[in-house]
Amino acid sequence: MCAGAAINARLRRVVFGAHDPKAGSCGSVVNLFELPYNHHPQLCGGVLEEECSSLLTDFFRRLRK
Numbered sequence: 001m002c003a004g005a006a007i008n009a010r011l012r013r014v015v016f017g018a019h020d021p022k023a024g025s026c027g028s029v030v031n032l033f034e035l036p037y038n039h040h041p042q043l044c045g046g047v048l049e050e051e052c053s054s055l056l057t058d059f060f061r062r063l064r065k
Contacts, residue, residue, distance in 0.1 A: 003032040006041050013042040017052025 003025050006014050019028040026033060027045050034040075 007033070007037050007039050010039050011041045013044060015044045015047055017046070017048050018056055019045055019049070 014026060014033075016026065021028055023029060025031070026043055031043065033043055
């Protein structure tokens with residue numbers, strides 16, 4: 001859904017921190033931006049990856065409690 005919004009909004013670049021090894025759609029499991037759409041945003045992943053991954057892990061750990 002987010003990848004579709006990025007394509008439809010014609011974003012030039014998508015920047016994210018942590019890869020999602022289970023369900024990532026922008027370079028982790030699959031890269032939806034490589035499919036034959038009429039627009040292909042530049043993908044920049046892994047920015048501050050350790051910090052972002054830690055924040056996400058802590059957030060979901062607290063959510064499950």
